[in-house]
Amino acid sequence: QVQLVESGGGLVQPGGSLRLSCAASRSIVSTYTMGWYRQAPGKQRELVAVVSRFGVTNYAGSAKGRFTISKDNAKNMVYLQMNSLKPEDTAVYYCNGRNGVADYWGQGTQVTVSS
Numbered sequence: 001q002v003q004l005v006e007s008g009g010g011l012v013q014p015g016g017s018l019r020l021s022c023a024a025s026r027s028i029v030s031t032y033t034m035g036w037y038r039q040a041p042g043k044q045r046e047l048v049a050v051v052s053r054f055g056v057t058n059y060a061g062s063a064k065g066r067f068t069i070s071k072d073n074a075k076n077m078v079y080l081q082m083n084s085l086k087p088e089d090t091a092v093y094y095c096n097g098r099n100g101v102a103d104y105w106g107q108g109t110q111v112t113v114s115s
Contacts, residue, residue, distance in 0.1 A: 002026050002104045004095045009109030012085055016113070020080040022095030022106060030073035032099045036080045038091035038111075045094065049080060062088075085113045 003025040012018050020036065028034075035050035049059045049069035057069055068081040078095060090113050095106040 002028055002097065002102070004097060004104055004106035006093065006095045006106045006109040009093060009111045011112045011114065013115050014085060014087060014113055016085050017081070017083045018085065018111060020082070020093055020095075020109060020111075022078040022080075024076040024078070024097060027073075027076055028097050028099075028104075029071050029076045029078060032097040032102075034069075034071055034078045035096045035098075036069060036078075036093055037096055038089075038093045039108075040088075040091040043091075048093070051078070082111070085111075087113045089113050 005023045008020040031053050033050055033052050036048040037045050038048050039045040047060050048063050049067055051057045051069045051071055066084045071078045092108040092110050094108045097104045
């Protein structure tokens, strides 16, 4: 079993930045597709950004140009740098790791963008 633990969420003003981190309990970051998803109150969970095992990234339209996903295979860490945050970015952000057979989720970290 793999555990994913997110950190770095919090309250930030519009236009501010946050960096989310995801720590994996096993060495999956180098072989799994890792991603960040978010779920706002009353809405379905949605993709924010993913990075393949080869380092290829893909972003939701709302994240392009503002968010950057990255990973450190040696540390089993995945990051999401979020800049120019907007109130509509408010959500619980979840880390995900999948390889077509296994699908792991973290418990989530709350991000609130408000003045």
